[in-house]
Amino acid sequence: MSVHVVAFAAAVFMTIASAVATGVAAQSITAAAPDQEAQYFDDELDDLDEPRRAYRVQSPAEPNRHDRVQNPAELTAEEAAAIYNDLADDLAATYALSGDPVTAGYRDWQRFNAAPYKSMTHGRRYVNNYANEIAARYGRYEAAGRLPVGSVVAKDSFVVTDDGATGPGPLFVMEKMAESFNYVTGDWRYSMISATGELLGRTNGQGADRVEFCISCHLAVEDQDHLFFVPEEARLAPGP
Known part of the structure; x- marks a missing residue:
């Protein structure tokens, strides 16, 4: 071959x-x-x-969030407290225009921060953390455990810019509802009331899509009943 x-x-x-x-x-x-x-x-x-897991997966890479104050002021605790004292009555009166019962008495509840503090997760506004008597364990902070039905946590807010301008911000509310209200939220109902007294959104209700980003954010602390707490440098001593 x-x-x-x-x-x-x-x-x-x-x-x-x-x-x-x-x-x-x-x-x-x-x-x-x-x-x-x-x-x-x-x-x-x-x-x-696992609906909570699915909710996180389906959330967009850039979720909706609170509008940010573009030039927030850096205040001392004393300065923030003085400004809040001037604004507090007007804030409560404006929120009450929404008709939400929480707005009528939240300022009589326990406040868990010594002075207003700047919250990056609430648009760099200055905020306060209030909770009703049912939610008294909120004052134990990370040791609070799961709060009972009827617990309400309210966070009012205001804006201070670096040129000295001040103004109202929204009221943010979390209410613990009965079991099976909403599995993804851990049965918390989120509400947001605007600085002009309008109910902007509420879980399972009016404008629910406007508070979905609240759900996404608080899922990060699902293991502590979806609750964030006052930063250590601004919080009062833990309660009993």
């Missing part, structure tokens, strides 16, 4: 072998695809079985 014939036969063999290998690889890829797809849908079903 000539050298040319041998070379030709070898080339044919390599071509056939390559085609067979390619076909096998293609079959392997095709066979793997349904398994990968099945795993994908299994993962999706897992999320549906």
Whole structure:
């Protein structure tokens, strides 16, 4: 057999072998695809079985958030307290225009911060943390545990810019509702009342989409009953 014939036969063999290998690889890829797809849908079903997890997964990469104060002032505790004392009555009166019963008496509740503090998660506004008597354990902070039905936490707010301008901010409210009210929120109802006294949004109610970002944010502390607490440098001593 000539050298040319041998070379030709070898080339044919390599071509056939390559085609067979390619076909096998293609079959392997095709066979793997349904398994990968099945795993994908299994993962999706897992999320549906865990609504809180699914809520986080479905949240956009850049979730809605509170409008930010572009040039917030840096205040001492004394300065923040003095400004709040001037604004507090007007804040409460304006929130009351919404008709929400929380607005009528929240300032008579226990306040858990020594002075207003700037909250980055509330648009860099200065805020205060109030809680009603049912929510007294809120004052234990991270040791509070799960608060009972009827607990209400209210956070009023105001704006101070670096040029000295001041103004009202929204009232943020969390109310612990009966079991099964909303699994994703841990049965908390979020409400936001504007600086002009309008109910902007409420979980399972009017404008619910406007408080969805509250849910997303508080899911980060699901293990402490969805509650954030006053920063350590601004909080009062823990309660009993």
